[in-house]
Amino acid sequence: MPELVEVEYYRRLATLAVGRTVDAVEAPDARAIRPLAGAAVAAALAGRRLTGARRHGKLLLVETDGPTVGLRFGMTGALVLGDRRAVDRLRHGSGTYDERWVRFRLRLDDGDDLALHDPRRFGRVLLDPDESVLGPDALSLSLAELAAALAGHGAGPPLKARLQDQRHLAGLGNLLSDEVLYGAGLAPGRRAGSLAPDEVRRLHRQIRATLRQALRRGGSHTGDLMPERRLGGRCPKDGTELRRERIGGRTTWWCPAHQH
């Protein structure tokens, strides 16, 4: 579930908790806070006031008057504030909430709580995470930043692999990358460094358009390509049968007729 769009929803949800104080910290899953220990995290956060919520790519940053709490959501993580969820449809359990899947929780002074809910356990809690390893955020990306993200030595990696490389560009995951390339009419296997200036401009516009559309529609899974990500699926633009390929280690669906 979580790509930039979902994490932006989580950020907005976390904003509602700003101003409250952490009464207690629960870390029932040691893996989620590794390599830190529960006692250390509790000591660092107990009594702290939440002062803000930011997002950098897929990383949520909950700021306090002490350390910043970084939350990474992995494949199935979601943020829950009390009984509020930022996303209706959790991937696992078809919308179910299961206490077993709460991997980390901040008990707040008003009786509410902010929790990382994550069946598959790829999510992580970080204290004062290093943001310098992340590229520019895809939602506020300038044309120059995109050009820099694509540039490199030689032809570079496949375009899609580069779009998903969080060190170069932060926020796009597998689904959004496919939607962006589909919308921009660019083949995922094109070398990142091979784009002409007008193609970079097109890609830049499409990243913004795809993200805004997904934010409006309700998630990374609401793209035009999504219903066609199956054998026999067809391009919504021209009816061509989509091609399925493995690029950058991820399953990629694209239209060989209009993506070049």
Next chain:
DNA sequence: CCGGATGTTCACCT
């Protein structure tokens, strides 16, 4: 039972 899944990281090649 098997394959696949919206992510990240690491070992091992080329």
Next chain:
DNA sequence: GAGGTGAACATCCG
């Protein structure tokens, strides 16, 4: 060093 591949992680779902 850069980049590719595959595996690992862990769990659920179709």
